[in-house]
Amino acid sequence: MSTFFVIAILVLGFLITFQIAKASEYVSVMRGEENARKQSNKVNGFLMLAFLIVGLFGVYYCNEKLKGTILGEAASNHGEKIDTMLYITLALTFVVFVLTQVLLFWFAYKYQESDRRTPYYFPHDNKLELIWTVIPAIALTVLVGFGIYYWFGITGEAPKDAMVVEVTGKQFGWEFRYPGKDGELGKRYYKETNEAKNNPLGQLWEDKANHDDLYATQELHLVVGKPVKMVITAKDVIHDVGLVHFRMKMDAVPGTPTTMWFTPKFTTKQMKEKYGENFVYEISCDQMCGRGHYSMRGTIVVETQEEFDRYLAGMKPQYLVANPDKDPSIKKPEAPAADTTKVLASVLQP
Amino acid sequence: MSTEASMHAHAVTEHHNGHDGHNGHHHHHETFVSKYIFSMDHKMIARQFLITGMVWAIIGGLFSVLFRLQLGYPDQSFPILETFFGKWAQGGKILPEFYYALVTMHGTVLVFFVLTAGLSGTFANLLIPLQIGARDMASPFLNMLSYWFFFLASLVMIGSLFIETGPASGGWTMYPPLSAVPQAGLGSRLGADLWLVSMALFIVSSLLGGLNYISTVLNMRTKGMSMTRMPLTMWAMFFTAVLGVLSFPVLLSGAILLLFDRNLGTSFYLSDIVVNGEILSNEGGSAILYQHLFWFLGHPEVYIILLPAMGMVSEILSVNSRKPIFGYMAMVGSLFAIAILAFLVWAHHMFVTGLNPFLGAFFVLLTLLIAVPSAIKVFNWLTTLWRGNIRFTPATLFAIGFVSLFISGGLTGIFLGNSTIDIHLHDTMFVVAHFHIVMGVASFFGMFAGVYHWFPKMFGRYLNNTLGYIHFWVTFICAYLIFWPMHYQGLAGVPRRYLEKSAWNSFNQFGDLDKMITVASIVVFAVQLMFIFNFFYSIFKGRKVRTQNPWGANTLEWTTPINPGHGNWEGEIPEVHRWAYDYGKDGVEFIPQTVPVGENESKH
Numbered sequence: 001m002s003t004f005f006v007i008a009i010l011v012l013g014f015l016i017t018f019q020i021a022k023a024s025e026y027v028s029v030m031r032g033e034e035n036a037r038k039q040s041n042k043v044n045g046f047l048m049l050a051f052l053i054v055g056l057f058g059v060y061y062c063n064e065k066l067k068g069t070i071l072g073e074a075a076s077n078h079g080e081k082i083d084t085m086l087y088i089t090l091a092l093t094f095v096v097f098v099l100t101q102v103l104l105f106w107f108a109y110k111y112q113e114s115d116r117r118t119p120y121y122f123p124h125d126n127k128l129e130l131i132w133t134v135i136p137a138i139a140l141t142v143l144v145g146f147g148i149y150y151w152f153g154i155t156g157e158a159p160k161d162a163m164v165v166e167v168t169g170k171q172f173g174w175e176f177r178y179p180g181k182d183g184e185l186g187k188r189y190y191k192e193t194n195e196a197k198n199n200p201l202g203q204l205w206e207d208k209a210n211h212d213d214l215y216a217t218q219e220l221h222l223v224v225g226k227p228v229k230m231v232i233t234a235k236d237v238i239h240d241v242g243l244v245h246f247r248m249k250m251d252a253v254p255g256t257p258t259t260m261w262f263t264p265k266f267t268t269k270q271m272k273e274k275y276g277e278n279f280v281y282e283i284s285c286d287q288m289c290g291r292g293h294y295s296m297r298g299t300i301v302v303e304t305q306e307e308f309d310r311y312l313a314g315m316k317p318q319y320l321v322a323n324p325d326k327d328p329s330i331k332k333p334e335a336p337a338a339d340t341t342k343v344l345a346s347v348l349q350p
Numbered sequence: 351m352s353t354e355a356s357m358h359a360h361a362v363t364e365h366h367n368g369h370d371g372h373n374g375h376h377h378h379h380e381t382f383v384s385k386y387i388f389s390m391d392h393k394m395i396a397r398q399f400l401i402t403g404m405v406w407a408i409i410g411g412l413f414s415v416l417f418r419l420q421l422g423y424p425d426q427s428f429p430i431l432e433t434f435f436g437k438w439a440q441g442g443k444i445l446p447e448f449y450y451a452l453v454t455m456h457g458t459v460l461v462f463f464v465l466t467a468g469l470s471g472t473f474a475n476l477l478i479p480l481q482i483g484a485r486d487m488a489s490p491f492l493n494m495l496s497y498w499f500f501f502l503a504s505l506v507m508i509g510s511l512f513i514e515t516g517p518a519s520g521g522w523t524m525y526p527p528l529s530a531v532p533q534a535g536l537g538s539r540l541g542a543d544l545w546l547v548s549m550a551l552f553i554v555s556s557l558l559g560g561l562n563y564i565s566t567v568l569n570m571r572t573k574g575m576s577m578t579r580m581p582l583t584m585w586a587m588f589f590t591a592v593l594g595v596l597s598f599p600v601l602l603s604g605a606i607l608l609l610f611d612r613n614l615g616t617s618f619y620l621s622d623i624v625v626n627g628e629i630l631s632n633e634g635g636s637a638i639l640y641q642h643l644f645w646f647l648g649h650p651e652v653y654i655i656l657l658p659a660m661g662m663v664s665e666i667l668s669v670n671s672r673k674p675i676f677g678y679m680a681m682v683g684s685l686f687a688i689a690i691l692a693f694l695v696w697a698h699h700m701f702v703t704g705l706n707p708f709l710g711a712f713f714v715l716l717t718l719l720i721a722v723p724s725a726i727k728v729f730n731w732l733t734t735l736w737r738g739n740i741r742f743t744p745a746t747l748f749a750i751g752f753v754s755l756f757i758s759g760g761l762t763g764i765f766l767g768n769s770t771i772d773i774h775l776h777d778t779m780f781v782v783a784h785f786h787i788v789m790g791v792a793s794f795f796g797m798f799a800g801v802y803h804w805f806p807k808m809f810g811r812y813l814n815n816t817l818g819y820i821h822f823w824v825t826f827i828c829a830y831l832i833f834w835p836m837h838y839q840g841l842a843g844v845p846r847r848y849l850e851k852s853a854w855n856s857f858n859q860f861g862d863l864d865k866m867i868t869v870a871s872i873v874v875f876a877v878q879l880m881f882i883f884n885f886f887y888s889i890f891k892g893r894k895v896r897t898q899n900p901w902g903a904n905t906l907e908w909t910t911p912i913n914p915g916h917g918n919w920e921g922e923i924p925e926v927h928r929w930a931y932d933y934g935k936d937g938v939e940f941i942p943q944t945v946p947v948g949e950n951e952s953k954h
Binding site for chain 1: 428429430445446447450519520521525527528531534535536620621622623624625626627629633635636637638671672673674675676677678679680702703704707710711714715718719721722725726728729730732733735736737738739740741742747750753754757758761762764765768769770771773774776777778814815816817819820823826827830834835838841842843845846847848849850851853854855856857859860863876879880883893931933934935936937
C-alpha cells in the first residue's frame, strides 16, 4: 500500500513539474527566445556560484562527519608507508581540486552571457600551455618517485627471519597452514584434497616437510613485531586476502601462488585498548568470489611470541590427524596424558 | 556581420553533383521498413542506437536502484520485489545470487550497451558524416549491420535475464575460474554462456561500426576539410574508433577462450581447482591470463567511453561560450596521447594479482602519465570559458558538469594508479566511487550534453528547457551526494560488492551513509525517467526548430536543412574554408566553416 502511495506521489509531482515546464516554454516563446534565454541564464549562473559555495562547504562537512569512521593508525610497517603516500597524494590533489573547481564555477558565473561583453578571441597561447603541461608533469614525477620507492620496499623480498604462513581461500572461508618446527611448508597436490580423509589442503604425506605442518581455519595467529610472509593460494576461484588494518592486500589465485609480507606492529590486545573491546583484525575477501563473497570473513590474532608458541603447542599436526596410526598419542593409549603433551611439544617447539 | 553569418546558405543550389555517389534527392521509394527498421541512413541508425541505449540505461539504472535498496536497507523487506522477481527476492529480500546478478548486469549493460553503443554508436553515427561533410558512412550497409548485431547482442543479454539459473553473476569483468566453473555458482551456468555469446555479438557490432567510422573520417571529408580543420568531436570519435578496433578483438579472444574452457574442456584459465570438494581435471592454465586479455580491452574501453564525451564537451563549450576552443592542437595532441597511453596501462587493474612488482612500477609511471594530457584538457576547457559569453543551455550545463566530474574523478585516479596506495584501496568502494564519477557519470554528462545539443538536428524540435535544467541540477547534485562520500567507505577499506556489512567489525559504521546514498540514487533515477519522458514527448510535441542554425554554430551539420533527408545536403556538399572555431573573431560573433577567408581577416 505504501509503495503504491509513494508511486502516486511521484507521478503527481512529475505531472506538476511537467505542467510548469510546459507553461514556462509557452511564456518564453511569447516573450521571445532571446529574453527567455537571458532570464534562465541569470538563474543558472547564480546556481553555478551557489553550487560552488555549498559544494565546498559540503566537502568540509562530509569530512567532519566521516573522518572518524576511516583509517585508524596503520597496524603494520608497510601500512605506515601506504598512509604516508596517501596523505602526500591527498594534499596535492586537494589543492588542485579546489583550484580547478573554483575556477570552473567562478568562470561560469562571471562570464555568463551579457550584452556588455564581447568574448575574447583567444585560440591558443603556447607559453600558458607549456606551463600547464610541465607543472603537472613535475608534480606527477614526485608522486611516481615516492610511489615506486615505497612499492619496491613493500613488495620486495621478505626478511630472512620472517615466519611463513600459508593462506588458502575457498568458497567461502579461509584455511591456514603453519610450517611447524622445520620452518618449511610441505608440498601439496590439489588432487590429494580430501576432506573425508582429513586432508583439506591436499598435502602430500610422503613429503617429510608436511609431517609437522599445522592446519587451522578462520583464525590466524601472528607474532607482534615479527615479519610474516604469507604464501597465498585458493582452491576454487580467485579470492583476495584483504587486511584492512595492515593496509595489505593480495589476490589468492587457484594454481598460481602469490606472496606478501609485512610486520604487525600492535597486538590485538593493544588495539583493543586503543579502539575498544570490539576491535578485531579481520581478513576480508576483496575479490568477487560468488554468492557468499560478502561474508567471507577471517580473523587474525596478533600476540606475543610466548602466546603464539603456546597457541601452536596446543595444535596437532594435520599429518597425525590424517594418519592416526602414526600418532604416538593414539598408538600408546596407556601412556599418561602429560607425556603426550611433552612429545607433541617437542615436535612443535622450534 | 549577419550577412557574413548567413553566407553558408550558398551551398544550397540546384546543381546535381556527378561525382558524389548519390545526392540528396530520393530516387527510391522508402517503405516503413527501409526507413525506420533496416535503415542505412546514418542519422536513423544513430537514433536507433540512442533509443536502444536509453532502454538499456533504464534497465541498468533500475538494477542499481534495486541493489542500492539492499545496501541502504539491508534489514528491511520490500514485498514489491517478490512480486516482480519471485524466487530471487523471496520474502521481499534480494538473495545474494540475485544481488550479484544485478551488479553484474548493471556493469555490463552500462559500460557496453549504454556508454559504448549508446554513446559512440549514437554520436559517431550522427555526427561523423554531418560534421565532415559526407552523404553517409563509407559503408551504410555495414553500418546497418553494426546496429543489428548490437540488437542481437541485446536480445541474448535480455534473454539471459529470464533463464532459470539467472544471468551471469561474476561481476562485469567475469573473471575465471568463477565465470568458468559451473559448480562455482548459479550465475556461472547458462547465464555465463549467454553473457559471452552476447559480448561476442556486441564486439562484432562495435568492430563493424569502428571500421566504418575510421574509413569515413579518413576518406570522405568534404573539399577543404583537412584533418586539422575537423571539429574536436571528429577527432574524439576517430580516436575512439581506433581504440575500439585495436582492443575489442583482444576481448573477443578472451571471451572465446573462456567459452572453450566452459564447454570444450580446455584449460586456458583453469588449474588446480577443487570446487565444493569436487576435483577438476584442468591443469596448467592461468587465471591471470584472462585478466590480461580482459584489461587490454578493459582499459582502452574506459577511454572509448570517455573520449566521445570529451569531444562533444569541447565543441559544446566552445559554441556556447562564443569563443574558440583554447589550444585546438593541444586538445588533439592530448586526445592522441590518451589514446596511446590507454593501451599501455592495463595492468594497473592488476597490481595485487601477484604481478611482478618490477613490471608494476612501469605501469605506475605510464598510468600517472595520463594525468598530464588530462590536465591539459581541463586547463584548456577552463580557459575556453574564461572571458567568454556563456549561454547556459542545458547542453552547456551538462558540459560544465562534465568538466567538474572529470576533475573530481580524475584526481582520485592518481590515488589508484599509484600501486602503493592501490594496495590499500584496490577493490574497495573507493574504486567504485572513482570510476563511477570519472567514467560513468562524467560520460553520461557528455552524452546528455550531446543529446540536448543535437536533439534539434536529430528530430527538428527542441527538448523542453525547464525540464532540462531540473534534470541537470538534480542529477549533478545527486551524483556528488552519491559518490563523494563513497570515497570514505573506500578509505575505510570497505570492499566492493558487499551486500551486507553488519557481520564485520571494521565495515559496519556506514549505515546512515548507505541510506542517504540509496535515497539520492532513487531521486536521481526518477529524474532520469523525467528526462526520458521529455525526450519522447519532445520528439512529437516539442517546440519546433525554425532556424537552420539554432545555436549559432560553425560546424557543417547546421548547414543542412532542418530535417535533412538521406544524403544530408540538398545539392552540392558545401566546401570548407576554415577551422570550426572562429567564434568572436575580429568582432564577428561566429563564422561558419563554409565561409571563405576574407582578405582582411586576421590570422590566428
